[in-house]
Amino acid sequence: MAAISNGQVIAGPTNPMVTPLLTDLYQFTMAYAYWKAGKHNERAVFDLYFRKNPFGGEYTVFAGLEECIKFIANFKLADDEIDFVRQSLSSSCEEGFYKYLSGVDCSEVEVYAIQEGSVVFPKVPLVRVEGPIAVVQLLETPFLNLINYASLVATNAARHRFVAGESKMLLEFGLRRAQGPDGGIGASRYCYMGGFHATSNVAAGKIFGIPLRGTHSHAFVSSFMSPDEIIDKSLHSSDKRSTCEDFVSLVQTWLSKIQWSNSLNGTFGETNHSELAAFASYALAFPDNFLALVDTYDVMRSGIPNFCAVALALNDLGYKAAGIRLDSGDLAYLSSEARKIFRIIEKEFGVTGFGKTVITASNDLNEETLDALNKQGHEVDAFGIGTHVVTCYAQAALGCVFKLVEINNQPRIKLSEDVTKVSIPCKKRSYRLFGKEGYPLVDIMTGENEPPPKVGERILCRHPFNESKRAYVVPQRVEELMKCFWHGPGGVREDLPPLKDIRERCISQLGKMRPDHMRRLNPTPYKVSVSAKLYDFIHFLWLNEAPVGELQ
């Protein structure tokens, strides 16, 4: 059953395994202890944030919010789930707790969050969850689970897109290598959000409306032994006005023309006939969308001439071949060589546009290989990326945390020997301040009731923990970062935007960042700050909570 809020139906989470039990045991033990102490309805505020940008970069893409909202909108423990909690906790736990649990929902919970697909930075709350402490405590692990991987993959995808360059098409091919079904579905969704153009994952296409793309595998090529296997060789022209009765012969004629061509100067000798049969057969099946994997036997000696022969035969019948895929070898060299041949063929045989035939490359691609290809020069138009993007091979987890910042209107702080782990107390607001050139300059957190920064008014931005780091900013534009996404089922809240809009937000925000924050090597850290008032309060609370040591 789906929940209704603000007149909008909010379905449950995409993965039906996302239930109130998808949490750590300690959330239930704490919920019991809060209940036992009579504290369970105390109003608590938690911040969800991360401490360090992933992949050695200086930016992160926030993703996973929609799933969190779907989760809380439908949050209710079923009887069998309560029975299981009863079996899992100590037998000394009182029955009244289970009665309480059976009535728990998120009607008293408020969620403020940065919009999904936004570019975000360490320490700034991505999500602020307020509500009865026992209920909000139960949300900690599922929220982290839904946001950590989503944001990591979206960031990874955005980084791959950044290196590949805006003009390149990025295809996500990772389902077979993903961490299980949820990893695969999630990767497809969040790669698309981070700027990929399409996925090979059919289920993700159906569930999220992501464009589907694909080629064919080596198995298809090697399954053919000879052109004699092709029974139905007829192919009608694209305008359906004529029919070629023996497409395979037409292909073979074109292959000899290529072999004897003057401008190709005898580049091509014998090619592999079983590969030619596979290509011809694929073209008969998909004359409008003929794409050939050209590296099964030998890219330059066989795959490319065979592809060209089939593509030219299709051209005779009014079809335009879709392109080739390279899946091994030196992709810079092979793509450049293939392009040269396509250009020569365009000239020699007068086939307009043949020189621009799309070249797709795949095989263990990652940021580094894309960067290396760019440095060498290449002719690849589209990249198919699997393992590295979906498994986030370069970094296993983002490390988002969920920390208590206020209870019963009393600010709370968590101290640590490691200053990066000290939490920023209070229910806060956060703003992005934009400079003269239109770039975001700094994110600033303030106490909830402080006046907001104003355009044209100088404001002091302080590093939260380093006294000497501070700067005045006169913002040209101020954007409040967190919006209300849940205020109980009846409360006014932001609508959940379609995936395409989230993707566009992401691409647009990434495009408006100052380039030095985005570069791969030694990027400049983006500044995250607090107001002078919040700074003073953090340090007052810090001194208040930290015991004074005694030297002997």
Ligand SMILES: Nc1ncnc2c1ncn2[C@@H]1O[C@H](COP(=O)(O)OP(=O)(O)OP(=O)(O)O)[C@@H](O)[C@H]1O
């Ligand atoms: N010009 C290039 N510069 C840098 N890296 C490249 C270049 N061309 C390909 N690569 C990368 O080099 C690696 C080649 O891997 P490997 O040697 O295992 O593959 P292969 O032998 O070409 O193909 P196969 O998958 O059939 O084994 C891949 O990760 C690929 O992305």
Ligand SMILES: O=P(O)(O)OC[C@H]1O[C@H](OP(=O)(O)OP(=O)(O)O)[C@H](O)[C@@H]1O
């Ligand atoms: O390399 P990835 O980035 O993970 O991209 C997906 C890979 O999956 C496919 O083949 P598969 O890897 O199954 O077989 P292969 O390694 O023998 O090419 C495809 O040809 C790619 O190589």
Ligand SMILES: O=C(O)c1cccnc1
């Ligand atoms: O369509 C493809 O080419 C594809 C799909 C998944 C994995 N590798 C390649």
Ligand SMILES: [Mg+2]
């Ligand atoms: Mg491979």
